Amino acid sequence: MKKGIISVLASVISILVGLLFGLLLLILVNSSQAFPKFGELLTAGVSNLPKLAKVLYQAAPLIMTGLAVAFAFKTGLFNIGASGQYTVGAFCALLCAIVFQLPWWVCLLASFVAGAIWGFFPGLFKALFNVNEVITSIMFNWIGMMAVNLLCMNLKNADGKLVMLPIAWVSSPIKDRTAALSYANPNAIIPKAGLDKLFNSNYMNISIFIAIAIAILLWVVLNRTTFGYELKACGYNKNASIYAGINAKRNIVLSMMISGAMAGLGGGLYYLSGTAEYTIQKVLLPMGFNGISVALLATSNPIGSIFSALFISYIQVGGESLQPVYAKEMIDIIIAVIIYLSAFALLTKTIISKYIRTDKSNVNEESKAAPVPAAVTGNAEDGAGLLPDTAKKTTEESEGVEK
């Protein structure tokens, strides 16, 4: 069996196990409704076109944050700051849209650049002072969110009006969210290209295609260009890349910038849809952290991120259909369990490999040899590390998918 097939199989099995646990939870909470509601959870995403539109609508930013994390994993970095980069990206997109009245594509570009800047600092600290990027990017999550809150609440225009808030445009008492683009600047809404009519949903626009295109682009960069070759070399073995004359420090900074740009663009895609306003946050936006699940489930493959983001978005939309039989929090827990177990793809992969191995050693008639790459055994032995180690394994093992 090929490594790639094992990867896909591992993801599928993880998802199934996750779903099974979700079902158990449903039964535990309310057994009479569990089965019909579980059915709805599974089918809601495709039950009608508007629901499907919502799946795609939420998947687009999720693909982007997933790409942010996956790309960083591939280059040996753990970008846990996707949430902050996403928030800052969203803010800059809205700033360009509302305050500067720029068209949508300029706003998207702004979110891209803002995310890159927010990734630049952790990268710089890592490259120059060897400060672990996990710590810096967690701090930058909070700095980003707080700064965005502060600016949204306090930015004033020449007339002294709070320009980011609805009050500057219409008479409205709402003070905890930004002005809707529908009246503030309709030009900044991402084009719908007739898709809203096709899907009969206001949520539908071209963002999902932008996200998919960028995922493919990223795959090409990683696997077909000298730039991607250098980035991966630095990620896998920094010493060897230095030995080969590659500027490892520059590459660390660039990796974090690209990763941040992905997350930032995700923020732009979501908040320029015209159907979402930025609400003053007290907690970090979960979109960035869901990106970690997306990346893990996709074993860091950019193309895989498309599918895992679609899956997670699908489950989220399905979860909404559980209301009001199940409490909102309960639904969140169930979704979390499903996503959490799904992200065990790597563990499942090891188990599958092991199973095949023991299977072969007992049953000798099978002709093909068991694929036990030295790497698998090696990893199992020194599995002492924490998350960054997981990240490394992710990058290692996802190789199979691409080849």
Place this chain on the structure above:
Amino acid sequence: MSEYVIEMLNITKEFPGIKANDNITLQLKRGEVHALLGENGAGKSTLMSVLFGLYQAEQGTIKKDGQVVQINNPNDANALHIGMVHQHFKLVEIFSVLDNIILGAEPNKMGFLQKAEARKKVVALSEKYGLQVDPDAKIEDISVGMQQRVEILKMLYRDNDILIFDEPTAVLTPQEIDELMEIMRNFTKEGKSILFITHKLNEIMAVADRCTVLRKGKCIGTVEIKNTTKEELSRMMVGRTVQLEVEKGAQNLGDVVLDVKGVTVPSKLHSNNAVKDVSFQVRAGEIVCLAGIEGNGQTQFVYALTGLDKMSAGSISLCGHDITKAKIRDRSKLGMSHIPEDRHKHGLVLDFSLEENLVLQRYWQPEFQKSGFIRSQEVRKYAEKLIQQYDIRSGQGPITAARAMSGGNQQKAIIAREIDKNPELLVAVQPTRGLDVGAIENVHKQLVAQRDAGKAVLLVSLELEEVMSVPDRILVMYEGEIVGEFDPKHVTVEELGLYMAGAKNMYREVGVGTQVPEKEGNEA
């Protein structure tokens, strides 16, 4: 009781694309040193991994004292008193020696460690077998030789009586090798049995009782050492007659290629300099060998020379260009190739495929990229050419993960990459470390070919045999200084040894208080 303590009968183990062990039978007698000889990638390590439970064989049986046993993991092996010292040590760097020895078999009372008891046992063992260690030193602070003694004590602590040594001498200095041989003999006197994986014929002749030879996964035969010769063994191993001497043509000296003046490198471990005011030249058409005992500044000097580390004083010029402060890539462009000492740290990106590793120094050249896109077909073609030309063996050819290749073939890949760059100066640091005689012969031929083609070669070596046979000129380094320069034709090994140990210096008086140097170790 059966005559054999361990029997591995008709073992077959396959990996994708390769039969690592093909119907191999190995029988180990009680109280003998049994050598397992074979080229790189012949299947020695795989066979031992099967015995140690790291791999499961597809076919064949393992018997202990005549009973069939199933070994599914290293714990099973341990229960059968089988212990193994791996080629790359499995030690926790930041733990103390004692902690490492008891790790996995910690004596405890209700969950509380009983270290005093363990310490007593470790100290007793180390005294009994002459395995000197400091139980409280951290692994990262002790020499490679001592690390190996820790690994051996680990086996003894677990009362193992079947000891597997996987290429134990590859990382040792000549003195340490002699000590190890002595220790092995002591073990057999105690009734312990030893499986000794190696490809160094001298060691087999010195210590082994019997030897089983593997070639390309097949068992060639088992011979009694007293009835055989080195030549016979090497013929069995390689399948042809190996030339143990290095053949060189007449020398044709050219211009100065490398000019090193007063290079000084600060040490990362202590306030002294690791390299002190080193000056020498290497000319086109000669092989200059930097010899010395490990840890006398060779590593640091090479780091400075190749740009991996900074120097605090001095200058280096390559073909007339000053490269004192040049970037690594620029040094490479000016014609420097570097076969690094540590192939896993610097030489290879283990998670890359073989072909990706083969273009590691050249991927940016127009031959392999067009406006930023890698020309994969060219890379594949080039990789296939090198694989053919340098006989790099691997499971799946160009797409094999470097990690999955045997150590010797990894080294061959690096050598192929560096030599094929057609450098003006080849810096080869211990290029034959861990290679078998066939491969060593090949590497030496390549080095000589470079010299004959009018290139300069700087060889850094710890192996006396290599130091005496390959170069045209020998520079001995001791405590960061060059203490002597010799023509290998006019110097004896003994004389060289005196300089290496610091007892003699060509350029200044040696003080009475001169001591054996403290180990510099492998710095980060």
